[in-house]
Amino acid sequence: MRAWLAPRGLQPVGPAWRAASLLIALGVLAPIASLLWLALNGKAAHWAHLALYVLPNAVVDTALLLAGVGLLVLLIGTGCAWLVSACDFPGRGVLHWALLLPLAMPTYIVAFAYLDLLHPIGPVQGAIRWLLGYDSPREFRLPDLRSLPGAVFVLGFVLYPYVYMTARAMFMTQPAHLLEAARTLGATRSEAFFRVALPLARPALAVGLSLALLETINDIGASEFLGVNTLTVAVYTTWITRSDLAGAAQIACTMLLAVVLLVMLERHGRRHQRFSSGQRMRAMQPRRLQGAAAWAATVVASTPIAIGFAAPALYLVWESVKRFRLGHGLSPALVGSLGNTLMLAAGVTAAAVACGLVVAWSARALRAGSGPRAGAGAARIATLGYAVPGTVLAIGLLTPALALDNALADLLGLRNLPLMTAGIVLVAACATRFLAMPVGAIEAGLSRIPPALEQASRLLGETATGTLCRVHxxxxxxxxxxxxxxxxxxxxxxxxxxxxxxxxxxxxLATLLYAEAARGTYEEGAVAALAIVLAGLLPVAWLARTQLQHQPMGQAAA
Incomplete structure (x- = not known):
């Protein structure tokens, strides 16, 4: 049965809404189609050069980085999620949401901070040498952070919250009687975890792991800072340094293949996921730890927060305060970058939310009027951008944007390219990448609005657009x-x-930080990085508040 029926003789949405939704979906597909066309039309010599000299190292480095980060985020995320779900120990009430804090730290900012913190003449290695009685970095130094293991370390401790969030949500909703039955049959606590709780959480782990790996393959700043030649770095250097757009498109196609494999991994991981309805099961109650075990649990759960958030955040605060104490203040470049960042973010937000509203509203109305599959196509296509790395979107969007820009320049008699110069192409790329967020949030919001309100509005003669504006x-x-x-x-x-x-x-602020890190001037970049982190704390606070609201009553009381 349909969720709601439009009054007889009235279309759920007009042709303008359907056309706009279709254009948005085609706009998301355009960069991917352009990328494939650009790659296939490149010279065969490009493919041969890439296959011999670029792709082997880039593919191996990317595969090793993904494997290392995947293993680390699974260990940290799953372990911490089980610890705060199944055990009660000092600080658990704070740690269960504080473990989300590394989400506020972009990977390139953490790499930027640790490059200075762990420098051979930096504060960490200096303190270690002082404790051990060494005087010179030649006598003792830690392994170089600029390496593949260093990149795995940085990315793993920043991206583990993706696995932690999904795993904790699954552990919190697992019925307690399943674990109790395992214990009754003679299983130890560790055996009950590995044979009951962990298999049940596998779909959630697959989702969190795929999100962390997608962020890893999209990363460019941390990988380049730490000297790892991933496919993303190879795309950037091929395009910017060598001015080889066709070669960059061909490498980007390899990245796109990796993204498809990651999405298939996520789908495969939750292929057997099923949902049941009925009597609500009793949630698992955390076991209270005592003595040394309790404090050991506190230390273990606090370590990812200290490495992934606290240490780099304190470094940024220290460097920013030191800069202001020296009387440097905010440089004109920093003020200008802050203004550009706010302007860009505002434009992307307006474009993404507006397009998300069009897609979600059209999909709801079309599903109601033409069956569930009629409106799902545009909505699903519109959310593809989030799985595509920013470098791939940029390469794919460049060719159609330049063609349109040249046509506009000729029509208006301009010497420059209006869309590129005004930043409209950049806004379009970012809005395409983040369109999945408003589409998902608005679809969820629409699903909670009673259909009777919409039926009453339409029966009183209101149009679909009027119903949206005045009711929804x-x-x-x-x-x-x-x-x-x-x-x-x-x-x-x-x-x-x-x-x-x-x-x-x-x-x-992000590109200013990237430039300052490349020049080695960390003080100026620290202020920009701190501003980004402070902004990133807002959605993390929202996520933490959401987790507290959805925590089972028994665990909340504990």
Missing amino acids: LPLLAPALATSALLVFVDAMKELPATLLLRPANFDT
């Missing part, structure tokens, strides 16, 4: 605000697409 938008305010916040913060942090598509002499 006021009720969708929380969903719109949440999606706008997430898009705004992610747009502030976005580095790959901004590096490749920004107008001339246009720096954001």
